[in-house]
Amino acid sequence: MPASITLHQLSYSTPDNQPLFSGLDLSFGNERTGLIGRNGTGKSTLLRLILGELTPVSGSVSVTGTLGVLEQSVRVDPTETVADHLDIAGELDRLDRLEQGLGTAEDAGEADWTLPGRIDAALADVHLPALDPGRLLSTLSGGERTRLSLARLILAKPDMILLDEPTNNLDADGREAVVDLLHRWRGGAIVVSHDRALLREMDAIVELTSLGAKTYGGNWDHYSERKALELSAAEHQLASAERKVAEVDRKIQAVAERKARKDGAGKRKAAKGDIPRIMLGGMKENSENTSGGNTRLANRLRGEAAEAASEARAQVEILTPLSVTLTPSGLPAGRTVLQADALSGGPVPEIPVVANASFGIIGPERVAITGPNGSGKTTLLRLLTGTLAPTSGVARILVPYALLDQTVSLLDPQLSIRDNFRRLNPEADENTGRAALARFMFRADAALQKVGTLSGGETLRAGLACTIGGNNPPQLLILDEPTNHLDIHAIEQVEAGLRGYDGALLVVSHDRDFLDAIGIEREIVLA
Template sequence: MSALLILQNVSHTTAEGRELFKSLDLSLERGCTGLVGRNGVGKSTLLKLVAGDFAPQSGTVSRTGSLGLLEQSVHNSDFRTVVDAMGVAEAYQTIWRIMAGNGTPADFEKADWTLQSRLIEALAQVGMQECDPLRDLSTLSGGQRTRIALAALIFSKPDLILLDEPTNNLDREGREAVTDFLLHWKGGALVVSHDRQILRQMDRIVELSGLGVKTYGGNWDDYKEQKGREVEAAERELIVAERDAALLSRKIQIAAERKAKKDSAGKRSRGKAGLSKLILDAREDRAEQSSGRGKQLADRQRQKAEQKLQSAVSNIERLKSLSFEIGASRTPAGKIVLAFDEVFGGPDMRAPIINELSFTITGSERMAITGPNGSGKTTLLRLAMGELLPTSGRLHRSGPFAMLDQCVSLLDPASTILENFKRLNPDSTDNDCRAALARFLFRADSALRLASSLSGGEILRAGLACVLGSNAPPDLLILDEPTNHLDLMSVEAIETALNAYDGALLVVSHDEDFLAAIGIEKWLAL
């Protein structure tokens, strides 16, 4: 099977001089390929190189056939109607004028009589066959607009499609549309995503790291299994390297002690040997040369063992997920931390988004709020936090709360991580602050970084550190789409942190893998 895309010896450096990748080789055929890696490693840049947005600084990018790009979302500010979004507005208007009896000779000359049937076919493949091609996009939901974007791809029939985080900010309907599309796609696809449901539709996973690219056969679950074996092998390698380094260090120490004892004995016997000074000096020179060669050999062996050990340590750091330690909230099992009793509310008191809503969270229960975009999930969280007052009904809160939104707005971007922690935990000592931040991997000078300088994963980790790292974590933690814009390593780190937290959770998320990983027990669908 011929390759649709070939990258040979491709290198790229950022404007700030940071090398993203060097001498990178990659070949893609038909089928779906997921591109994964930490944020900042260069996934989006690589996609732009493939799309031809700019040329690589060295190496070549060769494409065979046509290329299509799936927009993350189709906004009615970009396109007015469905045919606008599908790129055929003018051709469709030509047919429309002819059908209405207003066609000109020029219209008849350029009319594409297959256009309408091809449009209907493309829309039908994404479940939008009943949609009027002239319908205004502003009347469609976010998930429906995503389906229109997919229909536009199907209509243009590219050989290779590029998708950059296609499910970010999409509701469940939009995510399902993208998943179903990829399941039935017959061409080639290169997909940058942290959505594990999407990655399960892949035929292969390509991991981009500072070491280059590595291809794993199979989908996300197969990739994780292979990575698990790599971690086990790396841990065995580290154990062997640590043992070898310790044995070598002891061996060198014993040899040095024997040499010192022998040299000391030689010096004591020098005056008693009755030999000339010339002979004694020559013997001492030979001994010193032998000692020097032995020291050089020992240094080389020590350096080699140290390099092997450092390599094993760095390999473990590259492969293993992050882990955290969190103090206990000690919330009593039967304590009601949040209760809605027939609550109505919303930003506009005359037209409440939340209507007659009732639920209760007790002890360490974990609840997920789901529903399409615009159904009132964020409004519910604002009511829970007291930022909005209900128009009617009763709302009960008990104990300390904390909320982390997508932007982690509780952090002051102009302050350091340490300053933010002290502001949010005024009773903590300096040692408490440092120890808490270290548990979330902000050690020493890294705690002095400005919040504005942090990546998406780092800023959420800093927010969790400030909220959960104190001596008294909150009884209830509220999270609004916490995994949006995070790479998979960061998502898994957040899952680890939340599993170590023993308080109650109220979470808005469309990421079903994330909700399953953090042990959601109750669901509320809006």
């Protein structure tokens, strides 16, 4: 029987009684489904409800078939081996006993002699070399442990797999291994991810919002096209609603003008004495009643039209991508921005992670530093910016610059976004600061939020606002893995901000879609 997962009228609230979703109806079958949504909408929670790790407030979860799961991070037991993590230690011990002539009849009956070959094939499928089964898991890198977990899924052959942000913290090769696995997977899969390359391997996309869930047939590109059509429809609806408001206003004005003319004619007749006094009182009362009725009707129609326009406008704002116009940095095309000559160094001086790196950036170039995990990308940034002293060679940054690392440590988490902007831009007045923050969607009270209370995407957006959003943006912006742990909506906002920046960019990232979106022109590849 094909695997299936059915959610019926599912409701769940956080421990502090904040509802995540209510009355959710969803079904997942023998297809690959990408689960997307802003951080905090409950994507990982939904997986935990499916696995039975959490209990819903109401509703039910029905699962047919076996499930395999890949967690966001692999917890490492100091004594756990590769064989333990693959859940094959007992099977390998059985084969070992039989090979030594110590096995029992039960061992012989249950032995899987294809297992060693299947292990090697599974490791190759996830781009890992042959590993000693007795090797400690703690000796593998984070990316290698994630790939080993993928190999465990291949060996277990569950009917449906659940992957929670599987490409986070993986280098390009690791990401490719996950994409390959999903490309070849013929069972069911639910994949929580912001990786657009991975989402292109999906058969359907489910978008989770505070209003519920909506399913889109097709992969990420099809979803994007549908969202563009939704935006076009919402813009058409807004234009229609605004025309309705204008039409109601014109009719109200026409009625008011007709009444004013009629009242004027009546007053002129009364002034001439053509109308008996007793009729004047009745006409006045009728006029007042009619006027009151017309006013109430006009107010109701105007209110309904304005409400429809407001709802349409809100929908357009939700669907419209962020577009940012920034103050020019003033960087000349021929200016030397950065120069590294035979640069070597690392956290341990005797073991240089970076060796003999030589390159430069001229004018508003957009350059990416790429390479596998452990190749020294972040170390190179530290050597360039002087936070790590080189063992040899020279690095010079010759223009004003700003560095946004993975935690955006440039910002003080105890201060508001507004106060951080004023701290980093002491020459700016209040109006300049407010305008800069508004460009990055921190308007009014939103600018007064403490940085420490922001989500990852909001923090990075605040970092961009405080560095490149003002009247004197730096001429070089350095970014270290800016999209890690961000949802797609937040990534697209960051991309929009960087597209509006005309200075030089130096970016460390494994996210190919992100690099393409911000117009990277050249790569420095570390081995």
